[in-house]
Amino acid sequence: MQYMLLIYNDPAKEPAYGSPDFEEMMGGFFAANEKMKEDGVLRSGEGLQGVDTATSLRIKSGKVETMDGPFAETREHLGGYYVIDVADLDAAMTYAALIPSATFGTIEIRPLMDYNPMG
Amino acid sequence: MVKEAVPKAIAVANVLDRVMRSDRGRLLSNLVAGLRDITLAEEVLQEAAISALSHWGRAGLPSSPQAWLLTVARRKALDRFRGSKNDARKAEDLALLVVREEEEQEEIPDERLRLIFACCHPALELKSRVALTLRTVCGLTTTEIAKAFLDQEATMGQRLSRAKAKIAAAGIGFEVPSADHWPQRLDAVLTTIYLIFTTGYVASGEEPRDLCLEAEYLMRLIDRLSPDDPEIEGALAMMMLTAARHKARVGDDGASLPPAEQDRSLWNDERIAEGRALLARAMARRKAGPFQIKAAIADCQMLDGGPDWPQIAGLYGALWQFEPTPVVTLNAAVAVAEAGDVARGLNIVEGLADELSDYQPWHAARAALLAKVGKAAEAAGAYAQAIAAAPGEAEKLFLESRLAALA
Incomplete structure (x- = not known):
């Protein structure tokens, strides 16, 4: 099964760039990447630019409305994601727990929809 | 013909x-x-x-x-x-x-162990785990489960279908978990079964199915399907020791009573003996865990000479290693106070105000300790708050009698 691991965190809680904690976190992400690749489960994964770069769009009465900023005002922002292919939720949870930002943020685990129109 | x-x-x-x-x-x-x-x-x-x-x-x-x-x-x-x-x-x-x-x-x-692990997966809400386990493994009807939890049947039905749908869609496996997931997954199972037990324990007795019996059935079942596990034995021991006190848990006036004040002649000796034997067997395996520690605490509450509070305080300290929660700290503080150091116990309890001021047992514990140090007016205030939030009639009556005794 394929799962997306959505990486949420509060930027205020992130370790400062260049600090020893930051170095440790980078090492943790690198190790998580390596482990997912080595186990052959990693399908894709990217980090996102900060929410100050976000543009939100919706169509109201046929008119495109844009908004400067993220869709939802929450303290935890989506910062990146991985897509992994593993046997079950327990396995997905094992990989999610490798993501270092889980110690100060949240990893949301969502199965990808398995939709095959060809039947 | x-x-x-x-x-x-x-x-x-x-x-x-x-x-x-x-x-x-x-x-x-x-x-x-x-x-x-x-x-x-x-x-x-x-x-x-x-x-x-x-x-x-x-x-x-x-x-x-x-x-x-x-x-x-x-x-x-x-x-x-x-x-x-x-x-x-x-x-x-x-x-x-x-x-x-x-x-x-x-x-x-017998595939029931796999089914139990799926129904009690920590990715499901605790109440859904309880409902699903009662439905699939124990065979209770949706109506019976709804009655036990004072829910509408339709609400419970929706809860059950949501949980089943999540198991299927989120890829929760029908497997006995691997060794690295075992402690966490087993804890989720034991916690679920224990909640079934405590729900039955405080029930009025008019429910269509006795949840204590269902919980005992489930606990014995997983003990049989996964033998020699000290945490399962510990959880079963805790259940037996608690069940042994069932008849004595409320006094003649309908007020609930702590173990130290219960009529011991109403305790069930067979269950106590079984609980203690299970606990001894579990501890001999030399692999401590939260349920074994909780069973040991229950055992210490029930010693012939009355509760061994210094030992109980030490056990809560050990439990904190597994469950570093303010609730465990609260229980440890009460034991410290009962063991003689009331000032220190009260000090710890007061320090938990920020975290536990919405937690009814915190008010009850604080009231009891304030009464012990002679601060009757403050104790009365704390009792009033505990009474207002009391989870049931028996607990309310108990607290009211304590409040009355202050004067």
Whole structure:
């Protein structure tokens, strides 16, 4: 099964760039990447630019409305994601727990929809 | 021949009823293991039971009614998959399974442990775990579960379907977890079963099904299916020691009583002996865990000479290593105070104000300790808050008697 691991965190809680904690976190992400690749489960994964770069769009009465900023005002922002292919939720949870930002943020685990129109 | 039709129909219906009552969990777990879908498994088992009524009535009872029901239920699932284009591959897999199962028919493997682990997955809300386990493994009806938790039947029905849908969609496996997931997954199972037990323990006794008995059945079942596990033994020990006090838990006036103030002649000696033997067996395995520690605390509460508070305080300290929560700290503080150091206990309790001011037992504990140090006015205020938030009539009566004793 394929799962997306959505990486949420509060930027205020992130370790400062260049600090020893930051170095440790980078090492943790690198190790998580390596482990997912080595186990052959990693399908894709990217980090996102900060929410100050976000543009939100919706169509109201046929008119495109844009908004400067993220869709939802929450303290935890989506910062990146991985897509992994593993046997079950327990396995997905094992990989999610490798993501270092889980110690100060949240990893949301969502199965990808398995939709095959060809039947 | 016509004359025999009615008694025969009754006899067949009785056999079916017995099988579905005593073996439903076992049959369902087998179907789920193959189908990986609880809802589908429940539906085809129900259809198989309906077929059984007419088939058994006509052709007589099969040598193994359970195996018959399983085979027919699997065929019904197969028919459904074949009827749907999207599930062609599933149908092939299942066809193989049906053939294989028919070859080895008489022996039905027990898959209930896998089903229990799926129903009690920590990715499900605790209340949903409880409901799903009672429904699938114990065979309670949705109506019975709703009554036990004072919920509307429709609400409980929705909760059950949401949980089943999540198991299927989120890829919760029907497997006994691997060693690295075992402690966390087992803890989720034991916590679920224990909540079933405590819900039954404080119930009025007018419920259609005794949840304490269901919890005991589940705990003994996993102890049998996964023997020699010290945490399962510890959880069963805690259940036995608590169950032993059931008759003594409220006094003649209907107020709940802490173990130290209970009438010991009402305690069940057999259960105490079994609980202590289980705890000793668990601890001999030298692998400590939260349920073993909680069982040891229950045991220390029930010693012949009264509770051993210094030991209880130490045990809560050990429990904190596994569950570093303010609730554990609160219990440790109460034990410290009971062991003689009231000032220190109260100090710790006051320090938890930010975290626990919405937690009723914090107000009750704080009231008791304030009373102990002679601060009657503050104690009365704390009792009032504890009474206002008391979870039940018995607890309320107990606290009111304490408040009255302050004056």
